[in-house]
Amino acid sequence: MNDHHNGAENAAPQSAPRQKTRAEERIDALDTSSAAPTEELDELRERAERAEQEAAENKAAWQRSAADFQNYRRRMDQQRDEEAALANEFLLVKLLAVADDFDRAIEHVPAEEQHSAWVEGIGAIERKLRALLESEGVSAADPAEGQPFDPREHGAIAHEESEDVPEGTVLREFQRGYRIRDRILRPALVSVAKGGPPAGSGKGGKNDSKSHSKSHHTGDEPDSRE
Numbered sequence: 001m002n003d004h005h006n007g008a009e010n011a012a013p014q015s016a017p018r019q020k021t022r023a024e025e026r027i028d029a030l031d032t033s034s035a036a037p038t039e040e041l042d043e044l045r046e047r048a049e050r051a052e053q054e055a056a057e058n059k060a061a062w063q064r065s066a067a068d069f070q071n072y073r074r075r076m077d078q079q080r081d082e083e084a085a086l087a088n089e090f091l092l093v094k095l096l097a098v099a100d101d102f103d104r105a106i107e108h109v110p111a112e113e114q115h116s117a118w119v120e121g122i123g124a125i126e127r128k129l130r131a132l133l134e135s136e137g138v139s140a141a142d143p144a145e146g147q148p149f150d151p152r153e154h155g156a157i158a159h160e161e162s163e164d165v166p167e168g169t170v171l172r173e174f175q176r177g178y179r180i181r182d183r184i185l186r187p188a189l190v191s192v193a194k195g196g197p198p199a200g201s202g203k204g205g206k207n208d209s210k211s212h213s214k215s216h217h218t219g220d221e222p223d224s225r226e
Contacts, residue, residue, distance in 0.1 A: 089185065092138055095129065096178055096186055102126040103176070133178075141177035144170045144188045153177060153184055158191040169193045 106126065109119050133139075144154055149168050160171050170190045177188030 088136070089180065092133065092136060092180065093186055095133065096138075099126070099129055099133065100175065102129065137181045138185060139179050141179050141184070141188060144173045144177065144190050146170065149190070149192045153187055154190045154192075155187040156192045157189050159194045160191050161195040162193040163196050165193050165196055167194050167196045167198055169196070 102122070102125070105122060106119075113119050141153060146165075147154075147170050148166075149156060149170055154170060154177070157174065162169075162171060165171070169192070171193050172191045173188050174191070175189035178185045
C-alpha cells in the first residue's frame, strides 16, 4: 500500500515555475557591473551641464529682452515728451502773434483814449497774456536795434544803405523776438545795414570821419611865425 502511495506521488506532474514580478524583472535587468554606474553618472553630469548652459542662455536672452524693452519704453517716453514740447511751443508761437496784436493796438491808442475804461481793460488782458507766457518760460529778447546781425537771433527781411553804422548792424526791429528759457523761440524780424564800413574795422562812417578830421586839426602844430 505504501508502495502504491509512493508511486502515485512520483507520477504526479511537477508545478509550473513561478512568474517573476516586474520589480524582479527590473532587478534582473540592472547592469551590476562596475562600468555601468560610471557611465550613467557621466551621462547625468553631461545632462546637468547642458541644462545649466541652456538656463544661462535663456537668462541672458531674457535680460537682453528686458533691456531692449526698457530702452524702447525710454525712447517712447522721450519721443512723447519731445512731441508734447513741440506742440506746446507751436501753441506759444501762435500766442505771440496775439501778443503782437496787443502791442500794436496799445501803441496806436489815441491820446484822448489813453485812460478810458476800454483801453485799461485791453491793457489788463495784455498783462494776463504776458504773465501766461512768462509762466511757460517765454520772455522778450533784448532789443535788436544797434546790435550786430546774428542769424540765430534775428531774421533779416530788408537791407538798407547806411554809412553811419558798420555793415551788418541791425537798423530797425519790425517784430520783437522771444526766448523760451535759454534759446530762441521766435527770432526778431529786422532790417540790416549795408554799404557802411566792415564791422570791427574801427570806422564808424560819416560821424567817425568828421570826428577824425576834427581831431586832426586840433592837435599841436608848429607856429608858422617862428
